[in-house]
Amino acid sequence: MLVKRFDENPIISPQDVQPSRDDFEVVGAFNAGAIQFKNEVLLLLRVAERPKQIPAATALAPIFNPTSGNIDYFTVPHGTNTLELLDSRVFRFKGDIYLTSISHLRLARSTDGIHFTIDSQPAVVPTTEFETYGIEDPRISLIDGQYWITYKPVSKYGICTSLLKTTDFMNYERFPIIFCPENIDVVLFPQKFNDRYYALTRPVVRNIGPLAIWIADSQDMIHWGNHRPLMLPRPGTFDGGRIGASCVPIKTDYGWLEIYHGADEYNKYCLAAVMLDLNDPSKIISRSTTPFMHPSAPYEVKGFFGNVVFSCGAIMDSNNLITIYYGAADTCMAGAVITLGEILDHLKITESATASSLA
């Protein structure tokens, strides 16, 4: 294992987070976007909640009602013919998938990057008809002085990717759906290339094709095209089942460092890296052949959905120390550090090389 986990892990647990309602309990505080903002590290947590009281032997899905503004409970008694209890996160009823919790976004703040104070109120809550099952997995990119946040709105219409913009982490502007279902794990590059924004995406194909990372471009951040596959899963390896972008790409002298996640056929989620060309991020310079981090700590192995390390944000400081904030077991937040030099070694990139000479 290359990374050094925080001694303080997990740094944020569900019990640290005040529920958004008295009758709710927090079951997950995980998959946070991370950014340095003024003199603080901000984590924009995905907070998953469910009612404290769930009727015995009942599957329950909390669903936001955009008409009333309330969260309704959709319940199905266990033993119902068309009910399938799939795992802790989801059940299927009459062929449709429902989520057992509903997520919102919540800020946590820290001056040392380790000890966080969690806001008592949500930052962003489900609002539209496309967010009735919750909003999930924010990634924050600083582009030209504004913070653009991709996230997954989930509803009966599907799992999409949408967009928020903020300058102050107090007021958030909402944008339309930028990637129609199913498309997840979208990260925006923190700069334009030839007057185009770039994004990594993870189309969730149904019939043909691998669960791969694609790249697309845009002139306005809303309309995306020129889609093409960037990286494929490698069957038989740690990332043979599915891959997706995790952290917002980090600019280095050697290229864009993308920390991505790969899962094997048993849904064990690891973290790995790929270095992309500085001027053309559709070009791969080097990719991990092994994960640099896999679930092994107790809080990573067991939880709401175990055997998962899943990051939505990392921060590199001026000493090239990278702090990876990651969701563990779909339950809590943890942190780990790795140096850029260690990542370069792992990617077999010599520190004297430059991206352009390698490309």
Next chain:
Amino acid sequence: MLVKRFDENPIISPQDVQPSRDDFEVVGAFNAGAIQFKNEVLLLLRVAERPKQIPAATALAPIFNPTSGNIDYFTVPHGTNTLELLDSRVFRFKGDIYLTSISHLRLARSTDGIHFTIDSQPAVVPTTEFETYGIEDPRISLIDGQYWITYKPVSKYGICTSLLKTTDFMNYERFPIIFCPENIDVVLFPQKFNDRYYALTRPVVRNIGPLAIWIADSQDMIHWGNHRPLMLPRPGTFDGGRIGASCVPIKTDYGWLEIYHGADEYNKYCLAAVMLDLNDPSKIISRSTTPFMHPSAPYEVKGFFGNVVFSCGAIMDSNNLITIYYGAADTCMAGAVITLGEILDHLKITESATASSLA
């Protein structure tokens, strides 16, 4: 049944089409885009081919090789452990789907709209790495004097939607992938609205959501966003399984007439209609409650994949007579006529009404 089928049906059969190679046979000539061009009706056929000689007890997929420019044969002996013969169109091997035929696009021309002369050579053939399994289901929109053709490039990377442009149906300009996998049944509206192009799309979701028709907009025809669902399947009805746009929308005094396809849970594909607001095609004025056409003729019920009527293009003449060209049973092309008045009756739109008063 409201439509009147051509007496001459099927108007184009596989045996009418010259294979693109001597060692190939044509197994399907279907799902053609249709357009009036100069004094002719043009059908841009999807022509599906496979080798004449297939080794006994073997699953074979013809796959275009973009490096050599040849079509290679991928074969798996029947009885192989990880081989599943799914239906006539596809097999699965080691979890991946393969197609038993490979499609290109071919022009057929007619002065009366019924009797067609089929070009001896393809119009557009698989060329890129995203087209190795074929190119399928073209839809032709005339926009500002140019013909824009959406089609499905299929490869191991997935089933996408891409774009061709032509002014003469001799030279075709190819564009990048405009909708990443899986997204099919894309039709472009033949005009701009508030300086935006509009498209109907059919995201093929994997985990959550119905197989529904979505709408998106674009400023340049390449980059698409502002995705939102337009119409959902209606469980228990003829279109309860899946719906998708079929023909390019037809402008009428009453709104945009979209002839769409709906399939039930048994994969019986019917044709139905929806009228969309003239100024805002994301508004539905009226939608079929029953199909106006379902597979019943022998050539629709039996074929490569039976019980399918599937249109990619219809033409309305100056007398408001609509000729629907459609693929029957994934095998041949047929035609049927219906008047706009009959469609309006079917949609319970009174002829004296205007779209704006109904919207």
